Amino acid sequence: MFRKSEGSEMKIGWIGLGNMGMPMAKNLIESGYQVVGVDLNAEAERAFENAGGSIGASIAALAAECDMVITSLPSARAYESVFLGAEGLIENAHDDVLLMDTSTVAPENNETVEGAAKKREVLFLQAPVSGGVVGAENRTLTFMCGGPKVAFDTATPVMDVLGANLFHVDERIISGTMTKLINNLLIGFYTAGVSEALTLAKKQNMDLDALFDVMNVSYGQSRIYERNYKTFIANNDYNPGFTLSLLRKDLNFVKETMTREGLHLPITDALIDVYEEAEDAGLGDRDMAVLYERVGDQDISFQSVKESSK
Numbered sequence: 001m002f003r004k005s006e007g008s009e010m011k012i013g014w015i016g017l018g019n020m021g022m023p024m025a026k027n028l029i030e031s032g033y034q035v036v037g038v039d040l041n042a043e044a045e046r047a048f049e050n051a052g053g054s055i056g057a058s059i060a061a062l063a064a065e066c067d068m069v070i071t072s073l074p075s076a077r078a079y080e081s082v083f084l085g086a087e088g089l090i091e092n093a094h095d096d097v098l099l100m101d102t103s104t105v106a107p108e109n110n111e112t113v114e115g116a117a118k119k120r121e122v123l124f125l126q127a128p129v130s131g132g133v134v135g136a137e138n139r140t141l142t143f144m145c146g147g148p149k150v151a152f153d154t155a156t157p158v159m160d161v162l163g164a165n166l167f168h169v170d171e172r173i174i175s176g177t178m179t180k181l182i183n184n185l186l187i188g189f190y191t192a193g194v195s196e197a198l199t200l201a202k203k204q205n206m207d208l209d210a211l212f213d214v215m216n217v218s219y220g221q222s223r224i225y226e227r228n229y230k231t232f233i234a235n236n237d238y239n240p241g242f243t244l245s246l247l248r249k250d251l252n253f254v255k256e257t258m259t260r261e262g263l264h265l266p267i268t269d270a271l272i273d274v275y276e277e278a279e280d281a282g283l284g285d286r287d288m289a290v291l292y293e294r295v296g297d298q299d300i301s302f303q304s305v306k307e308s309s310k
Contacts, residue, residue: 009034012158013062013069014053015082015089017044019240020102020129021072023136024162026051031161036062059085060092067096068158073103083113093122098154100125102143104181106253107174110146114173125151126173128180129163132241140164144183146176181257184250187288188271190224191247195292198233202296209234232289244291245284248275 010033014025017039028035029052036054039045045055059082062069069089073079079101083089089099090113099122101113110126117124124147131141141163145152152168159166169175197220201211212229215221232238251272258265278284278294 010067010158011065012036013038013057013066014072015039015059015062015069016072016074016078016103017041017048018072018074019133020136022048023133024070024072024102024141025053027136027139027162028158029053033158033161036066038062058087059089060087063089063092063097063099064094068098068100068155070158071099071101071103073101073105076105076109079103079105079109080112084116090116090120090122093120095121098123098125098151100127100151100155100158102127102129104128104177104184104250104253106256107177107181110173110177114147123148123151123154124173125155126176127155127159128176130180130183131163134241135163143167144169144176144179146173146178147171178257181250181254184247185254185268187224188247188251188275189267190222191228191288191291192271192274192295194222194225194228194233194289195295198229198292199296228289228292232287233292238286238290238293240285240287242288243285244275244288245279247288248272248279248284251275 012028012033012035014021014028014035015038017025017037022044025035025037025048034054036057037045037048038055038057038059039048049055057065071079071082073082081088083099083101085091093099099117114124125145126147127143127145129135129141129143135141139162142165143159143163145166145168148171149168156166167179169179198208201208208229212225215225231241254268255272258268274291278291281294283290283294
């Protein structure tokens with residue numbers, strides 16, 4: 001069983017050993033931290049144990065015994081269950097634990113968990129990340145943090161192991177999440193733009209490799225163009241780094257925020273329809289770059305997009 005540390009050696013609990021959580025947790029082990037992992041997937045837990053981690057503790061035990069607990073969760077439902085359940089982190093937290101979440105959920109989910117944490121006087125930091133699986137593996141993630149500055153400062157040595165760019169946006173718990181959602185809205189635009197631009201180029205029988213070389217030293221250059229084309233489109237391989245369904249999930253959080261704030265952003269509305277249609281066509285579990293294949297299929301109509309743009 002995992003035991004709370006004495007002295008300076010920090011012991012960390014990690015909940016969520018998926019595509020992002022697993023490499024991040026492994027990097028902590030490789031840097032000398034004692035880490036106990038929890039995941040619903042027993043196979044993931046075994047893989048984590050084989051990498052040098054500890055398993056076998058409950059979520060409640062992590063909250064009671066670790067110095068810091070980090071979560072990487074797939075959905076708002078999992079987020080609220082892990083933090084707010086009777087056997088969850090906040091209910092069972094000891095006085096000095098730091099709770100940090102790296103997931104992307106709706107801002108109102110952040111506010112709900114923050115409210116519960118404040119009632120128990122538990123330190124909580126919302127720290128969504130950008131950089132994908134490659135960034136998680138290579139320790140180059142960007143952390144966009146919202147919450148108390150003292151929580152950010154306490155978490156900084158750990159985040160330094162996991163990422164290359166650490167930002168404390170401000171003390172509002174939703175500030176990191178809103179930064180991440182704006183980031184992913186731009187990713188959505190860039191991915192759609194690359195898909196349409198390359199579809200046009202292909203129709204003109206242009207050499208897409210040569211086009212990339214020109215665009216890469218022109219204002220048409222973008223990191224998403226490089227990522228989507230070089231890693232996925234050029235290789236006709238859409239094994240996911242970041243799935244289309246995850247991008248659509250984040251875009252839906254953007255839409256909920258637009259509705260709550262009374263904003264009408266017509267291009268964003270049309271963009272979300274494009275991703276919804278692509279996911280409904282069965283592309284959700286492939287990398288977001290697969291939108292190029294969908295846009296290039298001229299037998300589809302994207303009728304919903306046409307109607308929303310009128």
